[in-house]
Amino acid sequence: GQQLNQSPQSMFIQEGEDVSMNCTSSSIFNTWLWYKQDPGEGPVLLIALYKAGELTSNGRLTAQFGITRKDSFLNISASIPSDVGIYFCAGVTTSGTYKYIFGTGTRLKVLA
Amino acid sequence: NAGVTQTPKFRVLKTGQSMTLLCAQDMNHEYMYWYRQDPGMGLRLIHYSVGEGTTAKGEVPDGYNVSRLKKQNFLLGLESAAPSQTSVYFCASSYSKRDTQYFGPGTRLTVL
Numbered sequence: 001g002q003q004l005n006q007s008p009q010s011m012f013i014q015e016g017e018d019v020s021m022n023c024t025s026s027s028i029f030n031t032w033l034w035y036k037q038d039p040g041e042g043p044v045l046l047i048a049l050y051k052a053g054e055l056t057s058n059g060r061l062t063a064q065f066g067i068t069r070k071d072s073f074l075n076i077s078a079s080i081p082s083d084v085g086i087y088f089c090a091g092v093t094t095s096g097t098y099k100y101i102f103g104t105g106t107r108l109k110v111l112a
Numbered sequence: 113n114a115g116v117t118q119t120p121k122f123r124v125l126k127t128g129q130s131m132t133l134l135c136a137q138d139m140n141h142e143y144m145y146w147y148r149q150d151p152g153m154g155l156r157l158i159h160y161s162v163g164e165g166t167t168a169k170g171e172v173p174d175g176y177n178v179s180r181l182k183k184q185n186f187l188l189g190l191e192s193a194a195p196s197q198t199s200v201y202f203c204a205s206s207y208s209k210r211d212t213q214y215f216g217p218g219t220r221l222t223v224l
Contacts (some may be wrong), residue, residue, distance in 0.1 A: 003154055031210050042116075042202050042215025043155070050210075071168040088154060094209045100145075 004091055004103035012109045019076040021106045023089030027099070031092035032065050032072035037105075038085045044089075047074070081110050114138055116216035124222045125193045125199050133188040135203030143206045144186035145170075145213060146178060148199040154204050155202065161186055162209075193223045 004025045013019055021030070031050055035043035047058050049065035049072060056063055060077045072089055089103040116137045127130055135144065142163050147155040147170075157170030161180040175197060177189045187206075190197060200220050204213040 003156070006154075010150075033212070040217070042204070042217055043213075044215070047210045048212060090213075092210055098209060100209075100213070101159065103149075104152065104154045 004089055004101055006087075006089060006103035006106050008106060009104070010107035010109070012111060013079055015079060015081060015110055015112050017079055019055040019074065019079055019083070019108060021087060022032075022071060022073045023037075023103045024071045024089070025091055025101075026070065027091070027093070027101075029091030029093050029099075030069070030095065032063070033090040033092065034061075034063050034072070034074050035088045035090060035102075036085050037088065043088055076108075079108075079110050081112055084108060084110050114206050116203055116205055118201075118216035118219050120219060121217070122220045124224065125190075126224050128196060129193050130189070131190050131193065131221075132190075132220075133201055133203075133217060135186045135188070135205075136184055137174045137186075137203075137205040137214070138184060139205060139207075140183070141205035141212065141214075142183075142209050143209060143211075143213075144180065145204045145206075146176070146186065146188045147202045147204065148172065148197075149202060149218075150199050158188065158201075193221075197221065198223045 034046045037043040047063040054065040064074045086105045120125040145160040146158040164183040203216040206213045
C-alpha cells in the first residue's frame with residue numbers, strides 16, 4: 001500500500017537543539033496531520049493543517065502545509081528529553097477515493 | 113470518558129487459530145479504523161467503517177474481517193492466523209473523515 005516518505009528516518013539531537021523533519025508524497029492531499037507516538041502507546045495528534053501554505057504552531061512545535069500540497073514540515077524548537085518518540089505525518093484526501101495515509105515515521109532521540 | 117479502548121493488550125496464537133480483537137469508543141464517533149504497525153512501516157490501514165453496519169477495505173485487508181454491529185464497537189477478526197500477521201494492531205476513531213483520529217493503546221499479537 002501507499003505510504004508517505006518521511007525524512008529523516010531517525011535522529012539523535014542534543015537537548016536544546018531545534019529539530020526539522022518533513023514528509024513528501026507523489027499525491028496531493030487536502031489535509032496534513034502530525035502525530036507523536038510514545039513507546040507502548042497509540043499515536044496522538046500534535047498539529048492539523050487544512051490549507052496549502054498554512055503555518056500552525058502548538059507550543060514549541062510548528063508545522064507547515066506545503067504549497068504544492070504534496071509535502072509538509074514539522075519543526076520542534078529547543079528540544080527537551082520528553083520529545084523522544086516517533087513522529088508520524090498523515091495525509092488525508094476526501095475527494096474521489098478516500099485516503100488517510102501515514103508516513104513511515106521519524107524516530108527522535110534527545111540526548112540530555 | 114475512556115476514549116478508545118482495545119482488548120486484549122497482548123495475545124499469542126498458533127498458526128491457523130482464530131481470534132477477534134475488540135475496539136470500543138465512547139466519543140460517539142461515526143468513523144472507526146483498524147491499523148497494523150510493523151517496524152519501519154508506519155501504520156497501514158486494514159479496514160475502516162463510516163458508520164454502524166458499514167465497513168470498507170483499507171490498504172491491507174487480506175486475511176482480516178471486520179464488523180460494526182454497534183456504533184461504539186469495531187471488531188477485527190483473524191479467521192486463520194499466519195505468522196505474517198504478527199504485528200501491533202491499533203484501533204482509531206474520528207468524528208468525520210478529515211478529523212483527528214483518536215487511537216487506542218494497541219494490541220500486540222504474535223503468531224507462532
